[in-house]
Amino acid sequence: MTDTTETTAPPTKRQRQAAQIAEAASGPIGWMLLKILLLAVVDAIALYAVFVLFGHQEWVLLALVVAVTVLVNYIYFSRKRVPAKYLTPGIIFLLIFQVFTLVYTGYIGFTNYGTGHNGTKDQAISALLAKSQERVEDSPTYPVKVVEQFGTYGLLATDPETGDALLGTNEQPLQEVDAEFEGGQAVSVDGWTTLPLATVFTLSEELENLAVPFSDDPNDGSLRAADGQKGNLYVSTLEYDADADTITDTSDDVVYSDVGSGAFTAEDGTEMLPGWQTTVGFDNFVRAVTDESIRGPLISVTVWTFVFALLSVATTFFLGLLLALVFNNTRMRFRNGYRIIMILPYAFPAFLSALVWAGMMNESFGFINQVIFGGAQIPWLTDPALAKVSVLLVNLWLGFPYMFLVCMGALQGIPEDVNEAAVMDGANPWQVFRRIKLPLLLVTVAPLLISSFAFNFNNFNLIYMLTKGGPRFEDVSIPVGHTDILISMVYKVAFTGQNRDYGLASAFTILIFIVVATISVISFRKTKALEELN
Template sequence: MTDTLTTASEETAPPSPRQRSAARMADAAGGRLRWLIFKIALLAIVDAVAVFAVFVLFLHNEWLVLALVAAVTILMNWIYFSRKQIPAKYLTPGILLLIVFQIFTLVYTGYIGFTNYGTGHNGSKDQAVASLMRSSLVRVEDSPTFDVTVVERVGELGLLVTDPTDGDVSLGTNLQPLEPVDDATMEGGKAVAVDGWTTLMFADVLSRSNDIEALAVPYSDDPNDGAIRTQDGQKGYLYVSTLEYDAAAGTMTDTTTGTVYTDDGEGAFVSDEGEELLPGWQVFVGFENFVKAVTDASIRGPLLSVTAWTFVFAAVSVASTFFLGLLLALVFNHKGMRFKNTYRIMLILPYAFPAFLGALVWAGMMNESFGFINQVLLGGAEIPWLTDPWLAKVSVLLVNLWLGFPYMFLVCMGALQGIPEEVNEAGVMDGANPWQIFRRIKLPLLLVTVTPLLIASFAFNFNNFNLIYMLTGGGPRMEDTAIRVGHTDILISMVYKVAFTGENRDYGLASAFTILIFIVVALISIVSFRKTKALEELN
């Protein structure tokens, strides 16, 4: 009986300090182990993506980017497996995202602004030469019949070619000429597979017939030797170009007409008569895009007009939304105002909905023929809200006022509530009327808080692409301009049109405009923040 009581008491006794310490150590060790496993899993995913990227970059001979990817991957593994680099563990993700999405974007945009990158000038000179010669290929009449197999690797198509004369096997793509292959799988004297490539089945060949017909594999490093093409994915024939390229002289000769096109040094082959062969290639042009923007009359005029309208649009938008928001904030800040919460909810509804949806709704209501405003509110009027140059600008400002005043209302409401009531009482005791109290006391204190937000609002409206694009599309269009630009276009929407619309897309000129926008906004911000600092010191 005594032994039983002793055993029971030992089982119910609380754990000793040593036991509790051991339990804590076991829990900590288990937590560290789980964290280590989680860290290894995340790094394994990152390393797998990096290895795949390195493989793709290796196939395309992008050595600089390959080296950067490899270096960053090694650095990340070293940081996260090291026990000493604690700050770097937290800073690395943010720094990498900053470099990729901000610094690289700015640097690359700046670089493009000094090139002729655009429609017809997208790639390198070798790619342009290959494209020109590929576009003028004609089949050689006595061409031998090559056995071919269509293969694919990482989305890139290639041809596995068996020479009918000696049975040699070679492999090439649109960009890579035929190179000998030693480890091909043969069936009936024909190469049907090769390591590292996937052979397309007959059904796949049929489904991708357009891509396969466009496939032209250079026969050798010399583009004048022609290319192998196939129609059915089974048999291939030799095609040669009607253009003959002389790398030493830098000329392209049309063998059918005898016309000689010479490299003009600006990324294209041009004949003596001024005829240009496209595509060309990308070259560095220095400040040519910037000079073109200010000297070409067909571009300078629209640029100046759009720039002036952009400043007016941004300034009026900020002023109108601020003063309307401030007026409403003063009204709702009055102690005698009833049902404040209900009215506040109603006023911030425009801010609650996505701006681009609001702009689309307004575009429908302002339609000249069947819009709600003309047909219902104005009894069937035909007012061209969005098609008349001046009315379209007024419409843009009105819609932006509707979208923007709730934000200013909330900001001003918070700023006014942050001003101590003693300030108002002191003004009353000094004999100031409500207008004097507001103008000389509350407004300066309010501006100290609100001015940085007004600067940010100006920068936002300076690049308010969504409103312009969704409401008017930049229209109505200006006449006699070299670029597709309208009366309500602001600089950012004009940049979009130069870069992404029309038959000729000039990314270099668009990037130059972007640099100019960046400089303008930066200068305005610097001056404005200095004024804000002076205002803070004054108060």
């Protein structure tokens, strides 16, 4: 008998690829279009970033953006790389919002970035020369027209000697252009909109800041037209020597040099501001521990931050645990109603609750002084000691419901057999709690206590909304107060006051990160040891 069974040959590589293409083509076209649309949006954003970075000559960031964009397109247009398609968005957001933020903050901590040091050296030189400009007597008057292009204002001037049309802006020196003339004056130029006088009269602030350089040499002065009709030559009383890298004040012949501090400095140490952003190494950290006007409040704020975080965690935990033990008793009636009342503070926004408490604690007309204490003038928020007590009390009111819920759930997770066995062995309720319930409870709650400490260590909302960090320290160079914690001090150093020191604030932020990270590592090790013990 002859075997007529035919064996089927396995598909070739080309056949498998064709099958994959056919399968993909038979799938829903909508998902393919959505993918193409999303990638088009990503590519458009990347292309815009490339143009911006190219204009600012940020070559490293430009190369990074191009590389990431190419990689993303390769991953999502590939028929393979399925895990990478799910991981890529998360990794990109992690790098942008976490890694980049940390790295950039660390970089700023080693610079002098802040008020008076927030630009480049060229920008600082231009600003210094422009700030000290004075009108040149008997200089020729230039008939001008104020022109505008995409929100940028410029001057279209007519040279009184040659009759040529000249155009320039704050950033672009005067250059000869082809313009239309009326009555011997240039009145319009292609690509620019000539503003009527009625509009020019509303731009007094813009015209005050409009100084068009005569040439690339800043010592040649600039053309200004305060009324928008007649321009005059203004020359600075400062002279910049590019070869020697110095600025000389011609009024008193004092020479200011670049000594590496980010500002032109005279021999007596006088700095000429604005300066420019530069790397200063560990100067911010050294200044934080050596400058008495900074070191004093820094030490006080650091100690209070630890006290505040520790007491906040301890008080909220023990109050929440006490209430959880009470309402976990099955013999108590209306337990659910009491539990709802207990968690009400947790349902309100913390910043709104802090504002309400700030009003109730007002010394003159607050509810607590007027109603509870019969009109007493108790300085809850203006006395240094009482302000700290007030902050702790309000944080206790805000924080105990969270600990109450956590402890309630942890207690209900402890088997009743364990309690019954302990009672049969003769243990009293305190021994059952201390030797059985509390250790088992801490295994579950310890990581949450660590996170609660980290949260309170940076509890900016409560401090800022309740006391704004006050009452303020006296005779200090940074605007901090007795109830400020490190994070609120960083905010004030960076964003309040006349002198905003982003470099010093970033240095403080690095210190906070190191402290919190160290405490978290140690605490998690202790927690692991506790789990192994149990």
